[in-house]
Amino acid sequence: MKPFGLMAAASLALATFVPTVPALAQVGTPSAVPAKSVTATSPDGSLVLTVAIDNDSRPVWSLSRKGKLLIAPSKLGFILTDGLNLVRGFTILGSQTASADSTWEQPWGERRFVRDHHNEVLVRLQQSPQQGGRLMNIRFRLFDDGIGFRYEMPQQSGLKTMHIADETTEFSIAPKGTAWWIPGGEWNRYEQVYQKTPIDAVSTAHTPITMRLDDGTHLAFHEAALVDYSGYWFKRADGQLFRTTLSPGSGGARVVRDLPFDTPWRTIRIADSAAGLVENDLELNLNEPNKLGDVSWVHPVRYIGIWWGMIRGDWTWAEGPRHGATTARTKQYMDFAAAHGFRGVLVEGWNRGWNGDWFGHGDEFSFTQATPDFDLDAVTKYGAKKGVHLIGHHETGGNIANYERHLEEAMALYQQHGVEVVKTGYVADGGGIIADSDRAGDPAGPLRMEWHDGQRQVEHHLAVVEAAARHHIAIDAHEPVKDTGLRRTYPNWVSREGARGMEYNAWGAFANGPDHEPTLVYTRMLSGPMDFTPGVLSLEGADHAPLASTLAKQLGLYLAIYSPIEMAADFIENLKAHPREMAFIEHVPTDWAESHLIAGEVGDYAIFARKDRNSEEWFVGGVNDASARDLTLTFDFLPAGKRYRMSVWKDGAGATYLTDARHRIAYDTVTIAKGDTYPLWLAPGGGAAMRLVPVD
Structure with missing residues (x-):
């Protein structure tokens, strides 16, 4: 395994930005007269943001996509433990706009290069003198595939330290749809089984929480750059109106911060498809560049x-x-x-x-x-x-x-x-x-x-x-x-x-369920790498408790659940007993140049194509839920003019997680090129893995 060593220390310290279009500096100026509302759009114009002051002098925001209301007017602000709340009495002092389009390089990750293309608006607010005259800024960044916003509290007289009881940040989701979520604030942290419910049946959820609207639009609510602040839970207030509620602290305030400070970003990924949610770098782009300098000592x-x-x-x-x-x-x-x-x-x-x-x-x-x-x-x-x-x-x-x-x-x-x-x-x-x-x-x-x-x-x-x-x-x-x-x-x-990891499979038959991992791909995995610990090739927990998995699915997990450190979790005796499966595990990389979801739906199945960062090899595979399904994979992602020898590990005929047939696995070897197709049957609780080695 090669060390990173991709960049010099000085370059890393500056996050190695490679402009594709010159980044624009501030292009707007504060307005001279207080405005009643501010609007901004994403670079392609599909997202339209409006920030306004409502009839009760409260700041609100709303978002439309492709001409349809996505987020209805939703309140913004803070509740404090030691003073007047930052909720009412606001006017818009002005706004500033900017745009950026750059590409930066990850030292490791699902893909080597990340594009950051967004429009930005900073809205400057002030409360009336009766409310204390305090200043509050909110910065919005609009990407074609999502939005992030954060509060920026400037230094000001009369407010040195904020003791925050909670935020009043709202998300009023206009269209109906379905949500995949786990409860927030429960005793077992994030280690819950995901629920699938109507949006208006969610109670309090951890983020990321994923939704598919009735018109097919996919959303995922989360946050970015959580530093010196409480994480938030996504709490339903009424109908499809949700509020952030901050994780409690031992004192009266949930967050204590000296001014000036910025909160974490509140984020929404937005896409037409499940793949659009997965192949999305919104939260990464809203974090600061690398602060550590040369990280060649970090090894996948x-x-x-x-x-x-x-x-x-x-x-x-x-x-x-x-x-x-x-x-x-x-x-x-x-x-x-x-x-x-x-x-x-x-x-x-x-x-x-x-x-x-x-x-x-x-x-x-x-x-x-x-x-x-x-x-x-x-x-x-x-x-x-x-x-x-x-x-x-x-x-x-x-x-x-x-x-x-x-x-x-x-x-x-x-x-x-x-x-x-x-x-x-x-x-x-x-x-x-x-x-x-x-x-x-x-x-x-x-x-x-x-x-x-x-x-x-x-x-x-x-x-x-x-x-x-x-x-x-x-x-x-x-x-x-x-x-x-x-x-x-x-x-x-x-x-x-x-999240709920592999260890639960040791404690009871089908403890995680066959749809657990296909759901993780579109929920927990939207936040970042997970040490899920796959590779239990014996398919047994304690007292021979069976896993809700076929043998091929254990290999598919290496492609579906991304982490730069990947375990083969079983006893070495059990790993030795599966030499053909170990031939895949020994070669599957943990660092990628490209990653694409080539087939999948939220909670059902997920098949990825990933290119090794250190060679010309590709790897394809993933996981399935409890329903058997027939797929036709298309290899359009391959470069033109190259052929590959593709070794396949897939579910054997009649395989199912429900019986000892979970151990049935089949092997195949074919030559594949760009545009070719490959038929793939996925067993209940099944999966697949493929290694593509160039032959010319």
Whole structure:
């Protein structure tokens, strides 16, 4: 696997913008007389934004698409805990407009180059003297395939710090339609099964929340650049009127910020098709460019791990006769990794602190002291001789106060031992994060609990990413705050969990359901990479519990659920038992030059075509729901004049996730070129994977 090394440090520091059309500076000027409304359009004119003041002197916004109302007039503003709200008494002082069209390069990702083409309007508002005379700006960016807007609070007299109880940001969705969503604010964070309901049956949802309107328009509501602020939940107020509601904090205010500051962007992806939602870089474009400089030390990686055995209950994280993380077992896994081209081996439970009741408090975790049967120095030296790196693990039990006290020395220790990626964990129920506590030294000390997606935890995750960057380490966060595109600004934030992952399949028959992964593609995956941990080729959890998957689907997951770090999650004995499937896993890349959804519908199925960034090879495949279906794949994405030898792994005749026929798999080899077609049958709970190697 090649390191990135695509750009010089100086170029990376400036995000390597490659203009395709010269970016325009400010082209509008503040109006001399207060305006009653402001309008703006997307570059192709299909989206029309209107910002106005309603009859109650409240700022409102609305959006039309192709001449049809999409978002009816919706309110904007803040509720404060310590003063008059920023809701009424506003006038529009003026507005400023700008446009940009540039292309920038990702150091890793679903595609190498990203185009940022938008029109922008900054609307400047002020409250009446009776309401305090306070200033509030709102910046809107309109793309052809979506919109983002944020509040920008300028420095001003009489308002030094804002104590925000909540936002009054609204989204009044005009047309009817269907929504795919998970509940927001529940005990199990984002690890829920997605529901499919009418839009007006949604209660409170996490974002991204995806909708398909009755006219076929696709929407996805989310946010971008979540920094030093609470994540928001998408809460239905009435009918199809939704409001942001900020994740709570331990104090009265959900967010506390000194002025000046900008909020995260509130975003809507908009497309005519499911593919238009997926092939959309809205949130990435609304994040700041890379702040880390040269990130050639970040490596896309395939890995295996001492993990599935603990998840199933065969081994333990705690010390004892069934302890998973031993020196001998780690060396065994490193041998397998070296033989099959894996760069990393994840080891969980190597450190002290697992023996007690760690769930939800984690007071006793050490991040530098190993258990007696694990020799950190020995295993990392052993792996180094084979080109295999330990993937580190920091479980906190939700005790970020304890973790932060030891964060710097823990990252320094890992750097000393050649660790390139750290998986962090925050296992705790709901709002169970211990944020500030002296309990590690004083059991009677103060204890402060925070939500997983509240402002304090958002700050914590970024502090971990920045500390890791100082030691040239990448972060894969589990039980995280949702992804909002910050991988652009901090390219060492390579992946997250943030959804119901593979581990649930170890705990019950068909625990995730056959339509879970085809739904993730169009919901959770719109936010960014997910460490889903595919590759359970045995198709068995604990006590032989069956997965809602065929063998071919386990391979298709490597193309459907994107991450620059990809695991083969099964026991190495089970991986060895499937040499033909391992032939695919060994070669599938984790870094792409191009990615296209060539067939799929929300919640039903998803077939991708992805081009390797480091070769001329293409890979095609994906996943299906519970309904068998016949597809005809068209290979229009291939370059003209080239032929490819295509190796195919697909569902065998009669395969279904419901019986032992889930193990049936078929193989094919054909020659394919641009414009050719290939018939593909997908089994219930099935999938497919294809490798295309140029032959001329």
